Amino acid sequence: MRPWILVIVFACAARAQDQASEPLHVLPQTRAGEIELQRDNKAASLTPQEPEKGEKILNRIQRSQIYNRTTGQVEGWRITMGGLVPYSGFSLGPEYYRRLLHERAVFQTTIVGSYKEFYKLGATFHMPTLANDHAFFSLDAVTLNYPRIDTTVKDLIRRKRGARITRSKRQASAERRG
8 A cells, every 4th residue: 555545535534534523513503502502602812901091091090009099008107088077178198007916906197288278286195905906005195276266166056046145035024925
C-alpha cells in the first residue's frame, strides 16, 4: 500500500471524527427551545461591560487619597466638614483620628470653623470594648464659640416672657368681666 493513500484515509477519518463531535444545530421545536438557543448564542458573544467616561472619573476620584481623607476613611490627619449648629454657615477644619492599643481605643481631635466665625474644638478618647464587651470608657472635651447663638436664645426667652405677660393680662381682663 502506498503511503499517500494511508495519509488520505487517516485525514478523512479524522475529519469524520471532528464532524461527529460538533453538535448538530437543530431548529428548536418549542418556544422554550428558541429561548435557550438565543441564550446560548448571546453567552457565546458576551464581552465585559466598560464603564462610561463619567463613571471612570468618579471611580478614579473614589480611589484617590484626597477623597479618602475627606470622607474619613483613613487614620491620621484628614478634613472634616459640618458639625456646627444650623445657620452657622459652611464649616470646615482639620481632624486627627487614630486607633490605639491594638484597635481597642480611639483618639480623635477636631477643630472646625465657619466663615461666620462659629468655632468648635473637641477631643475624644474612647475605649468601647472593656471587660469582654461588658463595659466601656469615654472621655469627651468640647469647647464652642457661637457668637450669635446667645442673642437668639435671649430673644426666645424674651418672647416667651412676653407671651406669658400677654396671657396673664387676658386672664385678668376676663376675670374683671366675669
